[in-house]
Amino acid sequence: MRFPEDVPVLTDGVVTLRAHTIDDVEPAYRMCQDPVMQQWTTIPVPYLHEHAVNFLTEMIPNGWRTNTMWGWAIEYDGRYAGTIDLGDGEGGVGEVGFAVSPEVRGHGVMTRALKLAVRYAFDGLGWERVIWRAFVGNYASRRVAWKAGFRGLVTIPGGGRARGVRKDEWVASVGRDDDLEPQGNWWTVPVLEGGSIRLRGLRDSDAQRVQEACSDERTQHWLSGMPSPYRLEDAEGFIKTRLHMMAGGEGVAWAIADPATDELLGNVSVFNLNNRMDATVGEIGYWMHPDARGRKVMTSAVELLIPHAFKPVAEGGLGRRRLMVKAALGNSASAHVAEANGFTHVGTERAAIPRRDGNYDDDLVFDLLADEYAGR
Template sequence: MTLRAPRPDDVQGQLERNLEDPDRGYGEDDARRWIGHGITEAWKTGERLAFVIEYQGRYAGTASLQPDADGNARVHYGLYRWARGAGVASRSVRLLLEFGFGTCGFHVVRWWARVGNWPSRRVAWATGFSFGETIPRLAEEGGRRVDAWTGWIGPSDPRKPRKPWFVHPVLETSRLRLRPWRADEAPRIAAGRTNQATAHFLPFVPQPFTAEDARFWLKDLAEQAASGVRYNWCVADSVTDLGLGNLTLFNLHQGLQQGHDGEIGYWLHPDAQGRGVMPEAISRMAEWYFSPERAGGLDGRRLVIRTAATNHAARRVAEKLNFRHAGTEREAFPLGNGTLDARVTYDLLTADHRPPHD
């Protein structure tokens, strides 16, 4: 892979790149102008320091730095579809950063992308950018204002991910499949989270929980995984693939012996309750969680469940799975009726884990 100046034969590659994304509104004339003299003129004026990305001897896209008046720059990159998935964009950005910091002397390189542009975010994550606030209506795209993710990197920052990007393993039992949620399941999620028990024990969850709330929640799940904050599995029927509930793993941190400690949360659609679904799902997730990394697990040390003392259904799940009652905090769990319940904590160590009993 090489970053280089443009050549006349790059026009065809840029044109095909534009045709891949017609919403950008660039055509053949734009490709000829950009390759023929646009890049050269941008260098002369200092408006943009752009390179052609060559991969396997072919035009693969462009990468550039856009300087600003404060001695900083914004990074841009676009890759032809055939070249994606091989780390080409990440390697291009790392080379570009070395040029920007080492040759140009920039203090900070900034990145932003439209919310939902996961390929761009993945490259920024892989090359060590720190992520900041999501800024509403920061950019214009297709004639409308859009929200944008933001990030930055400095000269001494490592060019590798700062946090993990959680990729959910698909976990199966004889009757369940733990998998990521799909966008088309918003109505099922809305129905599952609209009930009296949720209103009482999780008063921060809107009631009724609408399909729009569910769509926002699904976007948040993707953000949580990309930020290395939470795993969220859809607990689905292995035969019909119908979503039955949600299982969350969060508050992950290194324990005293360097194994992970983590907390779990869960909810079930009302029509899936009373069938032993959640104990079976948690047991399967725990098997993966406690497995060593070399076997594809998380090398976990402890799992924790915290719930209201009067949430008997949640407590039964913990006890069925051999979680131990580790403590009770008085007046620590807010309820939907405005009162405070005690909060009970259960934990499970590697040696405690066993399949659920009837």
């Protein structure tokens, strides 16, 4: 192909992909000074003016000429807003990379640009599959990929590389016959208040309290899957992986906080939301910091989240039909939280919960149905 004559102009009426011009060098250079850009991409750091000149006037034009890379300027609101490129494509499979300037982020620009480029990969280049890769933790990029229909996300430890350093990587893809629409749910954490508590998302600053709560003897006894000893880095990892759980549609986790001080008192979550057999069920799990126990805080926390769990997804809820709580035989405080919230003990799974001493506890199963809850 000739550059720029043969570069197709792609537009959805709001965002336009077009060939780069020399005028894009300055805004592209400025975009690459952004620390977020440097953190999540493989651009050189420090990023010099000559890097932008080389990328836009050599690499991208040569990519088109040699049929190895197809890069466009993203135009939005009459200006250069970023760059998107497709690369490889051998055997009908290639990769996409993208970035937009900080001032236009959060307006859906990248999602639109990505859909245009992916459509071109299938219809213009005849590809079968487009692969997206991002360093673990780049939720903005992951969300763009999710909104554009990328699916099957996996994490590859050390799969990525930036400036000579290996990094954990997420990989997902979309195929030629797939809808370019989100697959599965990406849950958010609404703030729920009432009963003298606040449920909110977990924050990095909660790590110390999480560590204290999870190192506690009773927590360690009843939740035998928890690391032991439970270190601060376990707490930090727990907080980080809650985002991953929500983005993957598996569950939602709240910090139970004191509304006056915002200090973490405990944790409550609804999980197993991706059950393949029945995606209308959910299980509630919880633990309390020892200094907040015995004040009915967990009973109030579960009471606050039940209506959210039963509310339809279209109204911002979790769309559940049936909620479960499981409590090991003997964990009467946990069973009490379920019963106080109107759950019914429906059975006991025998020898179902491993203990640290190698034995197994029976597991009491409680459930609550959306229609019985609505009928109260």
